[in-house]
Amino acid sequence: MEAVVMAVAVEFLLLAGAGSLAGDEAREAEAVRALVARLLGPGPAADFSVSVERALAAESGLDTYSLSGGGGARVRVRGSTGVAAAAGLHRYLRDFCGCHVAWSGSQLRLPRPLPAVPEELTEATPNRYRYYQNVCTQSYSFVWWDWARWEREIDWMVLNGINLALAWSGQEAIWQRVYLAMGLTQSEIDEYFTGPAFLAWGRMGNLHTWGGPLPFSWHLKQLYLQHRILDRMRSFGMIPVLPAFAGHVPKAITRVFPQVNVTQLSSWGHFNCSYSCSFLLAPGDPIFSLIGSLFLRELTKEFGTDHIYGADTFNEMQPPSSEPSYLAAATTAVYEAMIAVDPDAVWLLQGWLFQHQPQFWGPTQIKAVLRAVPLGRLLVLDLFAESQPVYSRTASFQGQPFIWCMLHNFGGNHGLFGALEAVNQGPKAARLFPNSTMVGTGMAPEGINQNEVVYALMAELGWRKDPVPDLVAWVTSFADRRYGISHGDAEAAWRLLLRSVYNCSGEACSGHNHSPLVKRPSLQMNTTVWYNRSDVFEAWRLLLTSAPTLAASPIFRYDLLDITRQAIQELVSLYYEKARTAYLNKELVPLLRAGGLLAYELLPALDEVLASDNHFLLGSWLAQARAVAISEAEANFYEQNSRYQLTLWGPVGNILDYANKQLAGLVADYYAPRWQLFMQALGNCLAQGIPFQQRQFDKNVFPLEQAFVLNSKRYPSQPQGNTMDLAKKIFLKYYPQWVAG
Incomplete structure (x- = not known):
């Protein structure tokens, strides 16, 4: 019976974000054609025919692409979504042309004529989602980006088949509107927000005030960026994850509503309460649903929605009570504030809390949180699964769908590091876990622009049913594509790196330098x-x-x-x-x-x-x-x-x-x-x-x-x-x- 319930939950989640799947095929195809022109230039782009056809996914219901042509004819790329078509394009460039696209640059020397696809190649992803980002990535890597840099990143996302990603820019401008409407003063709001480089931890309730206040111009620029980010993501059929209210509020709420029931949490990260000790609304307080619904209503009015929202109430912060009834009530309050505005809401939860404080989060506490939301309406990120998976000790997150994620990097550190064998084997093991509710793979680094080989492998695994059979051969080909030429010494160098710095296992794999x-x-x-x-x-x-x-x-x-x-x-x-x-x-x-x-x-x-x-x-x-x-x-x-x-x-x-x-x-x-x-x-x-x-x-x-x-x-x-x-x-x-x- 349990297996049946889990299957129903997963099936429900497969429909999440269906609005983007039912979008305009022509728009998505045009978005991919524009990507091809940006990537290759208008001349070479003319050698590719791109179409988006929902019918390609009719059999599996999962993103699918098809490749054909070349060898003197145009290369035909078809995808069930714009993301699938872009992933198919990337597959052709990588495996047929020996090209390479990465954060540090691209190697795009195309053979002439373009290589033929011997017979039509059709590939369906084994999972519904390929997820990208960590809440911290927004601060460690993205914080100062302009639109040009965001455009390149979204191109990288879709080429790697990412169809689910955080889109959290501009939310402080929305919060400012909500708090002003509730009676807070501008100075009280300014005092609450962190500075730009620390917003990720303000958003998760870990910090307030530190590094602030945010200038007025910051809000305007971030609103502009968010609109462009969302428009581009949606143009490919990608599902942007918007933020939701997790329960943390400014201290000034107690001035406006003297009877409000709040709890001051303990400090975080060696900060004192001048910058930490978040104020958390009691789940039963009517102000909770008021703030949560006000924020989401204002947010979706500004940006629209794809019905998946992220919120983290207890990220690296111990709840005020370990009683299951309290934890379930706190979780229920967040979810009900979502569905009060969007009845189709699905909550994306970082599962880091269960990994970070295992002494607090016992089986009873974990079950209280996970089962407080209807099955299929909570999508959990198993954030550090390549090193310390949580799904295996929580009965597949108590039946809630989850995404197997590779965290890999903390803080955006430089340093050659990776656990490629664990990454290679992990997704299939999770998929085969008894009564598994795995619905996707993900890349969730705290910072990017490092160790690109690790992300190349993880992105490829999002489209593979099985692990790469021979990592030595794979990394040799990676070196050839990366440099555009086969060189024995360079290949040998990468094989040495594979067996050393990229062969981390056990407790050493902390992800920190x-x-x-x-x-x-x-x-x-x-x-x-x-x-x-x-x-x-x-x-x-x-x-x-x-x-x-x-x-x-x-x-x-x-x-x-x-x-x-x-x-x-x-x-x-x-x-x-x-x-x-x-x-x-x-x-x-x-x-x-x-x-x-x-x-x-x-x-x-x-x-x-x-x-x-x-x-x-x-x-x-x-x-x-x-x-x-x-x-x-x-x-x-x-x-x-x-x-x-x-x-x-x-x-x-x-x-x-x-x-x-x-x-x-x-x-x-x-x-x-x-x-x-x-x-x-x-x-x-x-x-x-x-x-x-x-x-x-x-x-x-x-x-x-x-x-x-x-x-x-x-x-x-x-x-x-x-x-x-x-x-x-x-x-x-x-x-x-x-x-x-």
Whole structure:
């Protein structure tokens, strides 16, 4: 009987977002044709015929594409939706033309004539949804984007077959309207909102006030962006997920409604209640449904709807009660506020809460939340399933449909990392789980623009019923497509990376970069890695050997820089170990030698090579922030928001170095000074015969960290130097010492 109930729930959810599926076939086809022209140029685009035909999915009810033609004739791409047609186009470019599309760039050298499809190829996805984004991605990666950058990202989404994605821009403007209508003052609203770089955590109730207030111009620009984002997503037949009310309110609500029943939650993320301790409405309070319905009504009036809404009431925050009756009531209140406005509403819930606090969320508590919403009306994201799946310990989320997600990256960290075998095997295992209610796959990184091989595999798995049979062969082909040419040394380099940095398993797969390089120095830093560093160094050598042949490829130069960055990261750990050992052995000269190399040679060399590529420039990131502003004061405000997020995160280093990046300028003026001070402190302690005091060092280093955030120094937004020459110079200096020697 349970299996039947689950099947009914899944079947119901298959109809969610049906409004977009019943849309205009001609409009979606035209959207894909425009994409082809943007991607390939108008000339090559003329060689492709695109159509959208709902009938293609008649048998399975799932997104389907069909490829035919080529070999002197036009390539015919048909899809049951615009997303399916775009995914079919990408399949042709990838598998027939050897092309590659990624965040760092594209390799789109088309063979002439276009290769023939020997016989018509028809592919249906095994699941209803291919999901994209994490609530945090909006802040860690998207926060300063203009429409041009959003357009490229939506193109990337549809080429990878994404048909379900968050669209959360502009919601603060709607909230402002609601709160003003309810009697809050503008100053009370300004005090409540976080700054732009921290909005994700304001939206989930973790933070308020910090980094704010939001300028009036911010609201106008975000409304404009949201309309364009939604229009483009819908033009492809994609389902945008809009936000809904989760129960968190400004403290000022208690002034307007003195009798309102609210609970102040505990603090979050080492913040005090000046910036945290969210006010949560009691589920039975009539104000709950009033605010929830007011917001959703105003939101959908402004933006329309596709009937799927995201809300997270207890993200990384312990509920005030573990009683099942309370948890069910809190969940019911959120859902009922949705259906009061949209009877067809489906709630998209990040399942992170069950993974993050397992000691609180026992089986009874989990069941109370999941069963408080009718089966099929709650769509759960198993957010970190490649490492710590929740579906397997919750009876497939108590029968609620779920999406198997790969989280992979926390904070937008740089660093080569991945669990490709777990990613490859995970979706099928979830699909075959007893009474499985899996309805899709997803990519949910906190930050993008890193480790593109991981996302290429995950996107492909959204259209595969079975895992890739041979990951070694797959990554070899990936290298060939990425550079547009087969090169033995480059292929061998990627195979080494597959067996090392991309072969994470077990507890090591946290998704964070814990390298000493990007952490405040101490004597207790962990340098353990799950792979053999010699594989990284050898892959570095092999890519450098490939350089004379592949140097014309911008993506190759990006990869060479990225692996050089990784190699230097490994070297920092090795020199740190030498310095720490020398300190513990009270050997001053070896300490000064290793510490000097790390702080005064390696880090400046890293900064110099990072400066040779636009993707690794602090100046580019800060310039994006400043470009959003309409005044110098706003530009300075946005830049400081961005600097805080990259480093201290809060006023006193509350979530220190969580969103760490390796960017030119950041290495030179933030990481390097910390390491220099640390090595000086260790040397002084040895020279004076006194123990190193971490607490005193933390106190001394904080002004350096804060000075970086508060500084107004301008950084280049254009690359400087030659990546090849700089990488080779670093390699020749350090490789023999650690490998050949």
